[in-house]
Amino acid sequence: MRRLINDPYDVVEEMLSGYVKAHSDYVKLLEHDGRVVVTTNPVPGKVGVIIGGGSGHEPLFLGYVGKNFADAAVIGNINTSPSPEPCYNAVKAVDQGKGCIYLYGNYAGDVMNFDMGAEMAADDGIRVETVLVTDDVVSSENIEDRRGIAGDLFVFKAAAAAAAKGMDLDAVVAAAKKCNDNTRSMGVALSSSTIPVKGGTIFDMEDGDMEIGMGIHGEPGVRRGKIEPADQVVDEIMEHILKDFPLSEGDEVYTLVNGLGxxxxxxQYILHNHLEEVLRGKGVKVYKSLVGNYATSMDMIGMGITLVKVDEELKELLDYPVDTPYMSIR
Amino acid sequence: MRRLINDPYDVVEEMLSGYVKAHSDYVKLLEHDGRVVVTTNPVPGKVGVIIGGGSGHEPLFLGYVGKNFADAAVIGNINTSPSPEPCYNAVKAVDQGKGCIYLYGNYAGDVMNFDMGAEMAADDGIRVETVLVTDDVVSSENIEDRRGIAGDLFVFKAAAAAAAKGMDLDAVVAAAKKCNDNTRSMGVALSSSTIPVKGGTIFDMEDGDMEIGMGIHGEPGVRRGKIEPADQVVDEIMEHILKDFPLSEGDEVYTLVNGLGxxxxxxQYILHNHLEEVLRGKGVKVYKSLVGNYATSMDMIGMGITLVKVDEELKELLDYPVDTPYMSIR
Known part of the structure; x- marks a missing residue:
């Protein structure tokens, strides 16, 4: 395993400790719960925006806590949901009497634990709503059963902007759902990530192989084969996405080529180069583009394409200014 | 080789094409020279700031072209200096009658080619000065013979801020030199990067080994051994840096933990966590910190620590607002 860590059982605590040291102008850990990263620049009088999930996907989730973005991130162990207590503690820390929204990718463990956190908050009279991100097109035929991957970023961003603009909880939920409904992703993996406590990879993949459609925790994809040229990989991913999510001439999309680590x-820029060509070839306008490691699987070699079909409302939400260590929009 | 590319001989052109597509609000390629990335938001009436070198270190160099930062980046092939013509073309594109500064890491090929570009500019009556970055402490006993690695970022930033503030070329040169004099780095590699035209790694390194002090192109370091705990690696690097660059109680440093890809x-945050502890233990104040992949060697697994000893002048230059795809300071 080619990693630089100390005790493999301490990686999350040490990472969080390093993160809040490096970004103390943006975030801190809750004093009574070291698994909750909260903003030090809260916007007064708004709905609380809480994101989270397992760690190992940095800069997701902690990197998106900051002004006009998430108020808190709840951090689990690697590829493991946080437990209910930090989910609840995050609500207690950021609720300003307007309720909170939980936003996270659709994984069974996260759903169970965040739901328990919401029930504990309900006992305190705090309303917490949840919107699950379900952007990974190949993870299920049924949209509501799909996993959330890098599309998280856009759904979090849209909901957080609605909250920052002073909208009420119902409107924030509606913004998140609208963004999720218009977001699709699919990825490819060329290697497994390495897991510190395991001392190695989760699964074997030969050098030279790739798995199209693999999830960010190594969930099976649609096929495994030899690595193909970048343009062909983009074409295959786009075929799957567009089958699920037909785009017409004149549509506008916000694109993300997301590196997995x-x-x-x-x-990633070579892949983006062809992605824009494919979209332009279909008469689809590329509104804006992100390229980089926005949602990773530690050292997994791979990438995903995310498309968000944007209208004026989503553009305004996605362009709304934010200031966090891993996203800055003026 | 676990890469997603097309023709290995086209990687730089396709990357640049994708980069300017994705960031067309920031940069473009010169029409007559596709190896020069220039800002689309030039600040009028200032000294031209030109950075560059071989590619394969992204987001260095192209990611730091933008408002109040570099006006142009000259892009060579992977691990290879750009030729003199694009170095000259960059000057012609960004000179506003106040002269230009070339800033790059100290490598023989870059020195030869940028120097020829400066001579061609001199024939046109344009003054071009050069400041070489020499932050890698273990690359030579003599500071002026040392290689430049991630310290590039700070030296570029300081000089670009001086230019953006309207200083003349001599003052911009002085700012760059002052920052370079106060910057030290050292790295460790756990793997080689892969080279597309080679179809594999540059050198062999067994899984589980590391080389302390290795350069970002794979230049030999000070020793090879088994991977050690992160804290020990930080301690060893800091021992080398502090032997060369004694810091005293009350000194302030800007830190960078730079991921190599x-x-x-x-x-990286686990490493930063201990770095701050080490510095605090010596009574050195951490002024600000960066953690992330700022200057890479493509897929090389490894990292470097950079320290900049800052006074009020350097703080002002390093904090001066910039807006580029890979650095945003308000």
Whole structure:
């Protein structure tokens, strides 16, 4: 395993400790709960926005806590949901009497634990609503059963902007759902990530192989084969996405080529280059683009494409200014 | 090789094409020279700031072209200096009658080619000065012979801020030199990067080994051994840096834990956590910190620590607002 860590059982605590040291102008840990990262610049009088999930996907989730973005991130162990207490403690820390929204990718463990956190908050009379991100097109035929991957970023962003603009909880929920309904992703993996407590990879993948459609925790994809040229990989991913999510001439999309950790930025821009060509070829306008490691699987070599079909409302929400360590929009 | 590319001989052109597509609100390629990335938001009446070098270090160099930062980046092939023509073309594109500064890491090929570009500019009556970055403490006993690694970022930033503030070329040169004099770095590699035209790694490194002090192109370091705990690696690097660059109680430093590409952010924050402890233990104040992949070697697994000893002048230059795709300071 090619990692630089100390005790493999301490990686999450040490990472969080390092994170709040490096970004103390943005975030802190709750004094009574070291698994909750909260903003030090709360916007007064708004709905509380809480994101979270297992760690190992940095800069997701902690990197998106900050002004006009998430108020708190709840951090689980690697690839493992946080337990209910920090989910509840996050609500207690950020609720300002307007209720809170939980936003996270659709994984069974997260649903169970965040739901318990919401029940504990309800006992205190705090309303907490949940919107699950379900952008991974190949993870299920049924949209509501799909996993959330890098589309998280956009759904979090849209909901947080609605909250920052002073909208009430119902409107924040509606913004999150609208963004999720218009977001689709699919990825490819060329290697497994390494797990510190395991001392190695989760699964074997030969050098030279790739798995199209693999999830960010190594969930099975649609096929495994030899690595193909970047353009062909984009074409295959786009075929799956567009089958599920037909785009017409004149539509506008916000694109993300998301690196999973070990894929060079060079390759990500090569992939983006063809992605824009494919979209333009269909008469689809690229509104804006992100390229980079926004939601990773530690050192997994791979990438995903995310498309958000945007209208004026979603553009305004996604362009709304934010200031966090891993996203800055003026 | 676990990469997603097309023709290995086209990686730089396709990357640049994707980069300017994704960030067209920030940058474009020169029409007559596709190896020069220039800002689309030039600040009028200032000294031209030109950075560059071989590609494969993204987001260095192209990611730091933008408002109040570099006006142009000259892009070579992977690990290879750009040729003199684009160095010259960059000057012609960004000179506003106040002269230009070339800033890059100290590598023989870059020095030769940028120097020829400066001579061609001199024939046109344009003054071009050069400041070489020499932050890698273990690359030579003599400071002026040392290589430049992630310290590039700070030296570029300081000089660009001086230029953006309207200082003349001599003052911009002085700012760059002052920052370089106060910057030290050292790294560790756990793997080689992969080279597309080679179809594999540059050198062999067994899984489980590390090389302390290795350069970002794989230049030999001070020793190879088994991977040690993160804290010990930080301690060893800091011992080398502090032997060269004694810091005293009350000194202030700007720190960077720079990922070389394949090392997870998790590990980088774990390393930062101990780095801050070490500095605090010596009574050195951490002024600000960066953690992330700022200057990479594509998929090389490894990291470096950079320290900049800051006074009020350097703080002002390093904090000066910039807006580029890979650095945003308000």
């Amino acid at each position: 070990g894929l060079p930025l060079m390759d | 394949g090392l997870p952010l998790m590990d």
